[in-house]
Amino acid sequence: MRWTQTYIPTLRQRQTEAELISHQLLLRGGYIRKLASGIYLYLPLMQRVIDKFADIVREEMNAKGAIEIHMSVLCPAEIWQATGRYLSVGKEQMRMKDRHDHEFVMCGTHEETVTTLIKGEVKSYRQLPMNLYQIQVKFRDEIRPRFGLMRGREFIMKDAYTFDATQESFDESYGKMVDAYYRIFKRAGMDTVKVESDTGAMGGRAAHEFMFLVDTNAGEEIVLICDKCGYAANVEKAEFRDTVKIDTKAEMKAMETVDTPGAATIEEVTAFLNVKAHQLVKTLLYMADQKPVAALVRGDRDVNEIKLKNTLGAIEVELATPTQIEEYTGAPVGFAGPVGLKNVPLIVDPLVAKLRNFIVGANANEKHIINVNLDRDFKATKVVDISLARGGDGCPKCNATLDAKNAIEVGNTFQLGTKYSDSLGAKFLDAEGKEQPIIMGSYGIGITRTPQAVLEKYHDEKGIIWPQSIAPYLVEIIPLSVENQAQVDTAERLYKELTEAGIEVLVDDRDERPGVKFNDADLIGLPMRVTIGDKSLKQGKIELKARSEDKVELVDVDKVVAAIRELAERLN
RNA sequence: CGGGGUGUGGCGCAGUCUGGCAGCGCGCUUGCUUUGGGAGCAAGAUGUCGGAGGUUCAAAUCCUCUCACCCCGACCA
CATH class of the missing domain: 3.90.960.10 (YbaK/aminoacyl-tRNA synthetase-associated domain)
Known part of the structure; x- marks a missing residue:
């Protein structure tokens, strides 16, 4: 892609509305723009990042036998009334009426819809287990949207739903999703911790959240972690062992x-x-x-x-x-x-x-x-235990101490049990011919939130440093002067060669001064930069540099593809 | 919803207290020079001062109402 043919409106100045560095970088780098509170537009670079991450999610989901579908954004209110969530979810759900005065809700999640989809059609244990997922826009009318894509009202989510006949089968399905989640986040460049969490309005038996631990204030969540035994829980869920010495046998004195x-x-x-x-x-x-x-x-x-x-x-x-x-x-x-x-x-x-x-x-x-x-x-x-756990409390599972850490929730998994299949009547016949409710699970990943979360870690004072796996392009080519025919020709030649070799390239063909191009390149953060300037071009060479490193490598113009492949290998 | 704050050209802001020609920096357009880390000079364009109503000879500025956005809290499938 050529810079002049796409739309990358970078900004020099810091935007006052953005508090988090990741949010700031997305705005300044021309990745996103805000349309209204909590509602963002994804510009060409962001669209590519989203596609990259979504494809990773698809690959890993498909590898576990999940099947992609696409459900509607709107849902008739009756279905939500049937499960009781019409009341329990409350103001967060956008509601509206159509021209016939029928009430609809905008889905923030699709348990009702997907259960309605399969009920009556999945009737036999032979059709189970099944895992359906989609990558789709969600809308939740958050009380206070903030932090850009981190807590938007409209956002993209991957939501998967499993259907199983037995608890053993469910445990296996759940385990597969957990495994897929670790792989997905790892591929996007983040180490995540799985913590126990509250089930909230989802209902069900148990739930986990996948947390990306951060040092900054970007963490909207606090997790408590035991380094010794691995116990990890969201602060809302966390149990703890009290370590204050109390005399529980003291004689009762007069009130x-x-x-x-x-x-x-x-x-x-x-x-x-x-x-x-x-x-x-x-x-x-x-x-x-x-x-x-x-x-x-x-x-x-x-x-x-x-x-x-x-x-x-x-x-x-x-x-x-x-x-x-x-x-x-x-x-x-x-x-x-x-x-x-x-x-x-x-x-x-x-x-x-x-x-x-x-x-x-x-x-x-x-x-x-x-x-x-x-x-x-x-x-x-x-x-009953109603105390909030805190860092320094004893671990509930062993004799060590809990650490409190800031974290960004990037994924969650819910063991729904039969809450939805019971209330909506999704039943199957087991091998004995007995009617049973389907055991369900629900699994979410924030498709727009996660790439922003990644940036909390992958940046420096100049801008973004994307991991290759979700970078919008792998390489930015900068001809220093578009007035210089030799530079322009070389840029065009490399653009063609690299593209043919399957390497994604952005050429900064703007008539800008080198300083502007370098700074924008650092800001938008593609993993590699190829600089074409007179100094090296006279010797038939270009300069290759990794965004994450300072050193510059002189590469023969004829050997750029190989050099980039090698560098990509090394950076991984 | 409660508390605090901000709305002035595309972006960042001053001007508001104390009413009197709507400004600055960046960006944008044109020309010349420049060209390896956000160029220089010159000329130019761009505003319903968030909106409505009111006070006044006169309102960005004062008053009333209203809308949007940001921050803190409650919420977060």
């Missing part, structure tokens, strides 16, 4: 209400009463689907709202407002406590249950109660 003037927060109360944070118990009032519930965690820990939501089986859980807190506790924020709290279920963390003689709010302004004990002074509605 006593004390004045704590001006001390409402954990810091203030610990300072005022001269105690450690883990001797306090936080009582946080939540509204779970509009009903109040109190969550009790130890003073040094935070509530994991996902765990809380799951234990309650609620669709939405949010902290109560100060007004609601006063209404239910009779005290301002900071003085809620379990003792004497009426008409509010108490969800108690096991770490609280272990404590003796702890301190809680007294449900009265500027008062706390000390020497409180569970069961003697109040009853728990439920004792």
